[in-house]
Amino acid sequence: MKKVLKYLEENLEEMLMVLMLGAMAVIMGVQVFSRYVLGVSLSWSEEITRYLFIWSAFMSVSLCTRKCISIKIDQFIKFFPERGEAAFKIVNLTFSFIYFAYLIPYSAAYLKTTIASGQVSPACGIPMYYIQAAPLVCFSLTGIRLIQRWIINLEIILKKKHPDLGEGSLAGSITESVTDNIGNKEDI
Structure with a gap:
């Protein structure tokens, strides 16, 4: 179970x-083949592709947060020692968390409105709340990733090693896998 949770945390x-x-x-590819070789156009392919693209775009926010990839100018903080860098990163992570915490209720309200409307997609008849759930799910996941980064940087400031959270605990697995993924201090 611990290996499964660790794998999901690292690769979700x-x-x-x-x-x-x-x-x-x-x-x-099937759409192109169908249109040009078979002479038949698939009505659902563009719609499904659009919805998958929406989900992948929102999912990339969480991925970039986990890997600490964002648009930033970090030359200033590189002048500071490790603990100073971590302090600046905590400030940045705190503002990012506040931003996503602000967005979550609005994305939930948007999803609630979509559920109440009963709207379905035109070509496939998919309930639109499956698509409109992307912001809520991904902003929540991003919030979790920001908290993980915040804890790691706080431990650097306090010069503590990561606590032993117990064999098989979810918190221990998450902390262990996040620190394993970091590799060097520049990625923290």
């Missing part, structure tokens, strides 16, 4: 994005 976003991007490529 990548797995989902690879599946979605692969599905988009296959669906569009």
Whole structure:
């Protein structure tokens, strides 16, 4: 169970994005083949591809947060020692968390409105709340990833090693896998 949780924590976003991007490529390939070779156009392919693209775009926010990839100018903080860098990163992570915490209720309200409307997609008849759930799910996942980064940087400031959270505990697995993924202090 611990290995499964650790694997999911390390690879969840990548797995989902690879599946979605692969599905988009296959669906569009089938659409091109069907249109130009068979002479029949698939009415559902563009719609499904669009919805997969929406989900992959929102999922990439969480992936970039986990891997600490964002648009930033970090030359200033490189002048500081490790603890100083971590302090600046905590401030940045705190503002990012506040931003996503602000967005979550609005995305939930948007999803609630979509559920109440009963709207379905035109070509496939898919309930639109499956698509409109992307912001809520991905902003929540991003919030979790920000908290993980915040804890790691706080431990650097306090010069503590990561606590032993117990064999098989979810918190221990998450902390261990996040620190294993970091590698060097520049990625923290």
